[in-house]
Amino acid sequence: MMEEYKSIANNSVWEVVPRPTDKSVVGSRWIFKVKHVGDRSIVKYREKYMPKGYSQVEGIDYEETFAPVARHSSIRSIFALAT
Secondary structure, rough: OOHHHHHHHHOOOOOOOOOOOOOOOOOEEEEEEEEEOOOOOOEEEEEEEOHHHHHEOOOOOOOOOOOOOHHHHHHHHHHHHHO
């Protein structure tokens, strides 16, 4: 956990700001996972610090979402134009 926390702090993943009085704060939690090889021996331990996004309410905590996704046809078109 400390390695993950240090990595987050060193990479400036978040910024501490004053809490808005009219908004709720999204909680977070640690998720632990053990990575195994085919013979079930342990390769390494993984941990992630994840926000609890399910606690947000649309229209109150956020207005819209955006996920940049490229379609295969778009990528093929760009490569065709580039060649």
